[in-house]
Amino acid sequence: MGFEVEVKAPCPKDIARRLAEAEAEFVREERQDDAYFNHPVRDFKVTDEALRVRKIGRMRFLTYKGPKLSKRTKMREEYEVPVGEGICEILIRLGFRQSLTVSKTRRYYRLEGFDVCVDEVEGLGAYIEVESPDTADEEKILALMERLGLSPASATTKSYLELIEEKAKCT
Numbered sequence: 001m002g003f004e005v006e007v008k009a010p011c012p013k014d015i016a017r018r019l020a021e022a023e024a025e026f027v028r029e030e031r032q033d034d035a036y037f038n039h040p041v042r043d044f045k046v047t048d049e050a051l052r053v054r055k056i057g058r059m060r061f062l063t064y065k066g067p068k069l070s071k072r073t074k075m076r077e078e079y080e081v082p083v084g085e086g087i088c089e090i091l092i093r094l095g096f097r098q099s100l101t102v103s104k105t106r107r108y109y110r111l112e113g114f115d116v117c118v119d120e121v122e123g124l125g126a127y128i129e130v131e132s133p134d135t136a137d138e139e140k141i142l143a144l145m146e147r148l149g150l151s152p153a154s155a156t157t158k159s160y161l162e163l164i165e166e167k168a169k170c171t
Contacts, residue, residue: 003133004065004078007141009154011126015118018148019109024116027108030056034102035088036161040095050159051096053087062087073138074157102160112144121160124167 012018033055038044044051048067053060059082066077092098102121109116114137117129128150130141145155156163 002078002080003075003135004131005070005073005075005133005135005138005141006129006131007073007145007155008127008129008158009145009150009156011118011128012149015126015128015148019111019116019118022111022148024109024111027110029105029107032056032104032106034104034160036099036102037091037096038099040097050161051091053083053091058085060085060087068157069135070138071157073141074159075135075138078133100161100164102164104160112140114141114144116144119160121164124160124164127160 035053035055037051037053039049039051050063050065052063052065054063061080062083063078063080069075069077088098104119104121107118109118111130113132115129115131117131119127119129121127128148130144130148132141142152142155146152158166
């Protein structure tokens with residue numbers, strides 16, 4: 001069983017400077033297209049679960065995320081496995097419904113032992129995430145966000161899918 005603990009916030013325009021001053025190590029940049037699926041007989045919006053297929057170049061990963069376990073961070077079970085290119089068609093034939101695709105350019109950094117991602121999300125804008133697989137890191141993640149000058153009030157536990165759906169309702 002795996003976990004993810006993350007905090008996400010809108011990205012300030014000077015985030016590159018802030019990361020450089022904090023001596024964050026740039027790791028890589030990649031394009032990610034996340035196709036989300038809903039279960040044929042239970043609504044993942046109601047159960048607070050997620051099933052996605054992430055495409056990075058020619059690679060694909062199937063990810064299941066369980067319900068959120070914390071109000072302060074997005075802490076949840078997470079299972080991810082590499083899959084082949086036919087996985088979306090298999091899920092559709094099994095009755096899953098594709099709900100939305102979230103596309104982004106992600107820049108990965110390492111800072112103080114944490115993954116820090118700066119995302120440019122299509123239709124949403126720039127966000128920063130600090131993430132760890134260790135549930136004991138919740139306080140450390142929140143403290144790192146503050147050291148980067150990001151207020152706890154600006155943080156959200158919502159996924160990009162939820163934020164895009166909310167934005168669509170407002171327009």
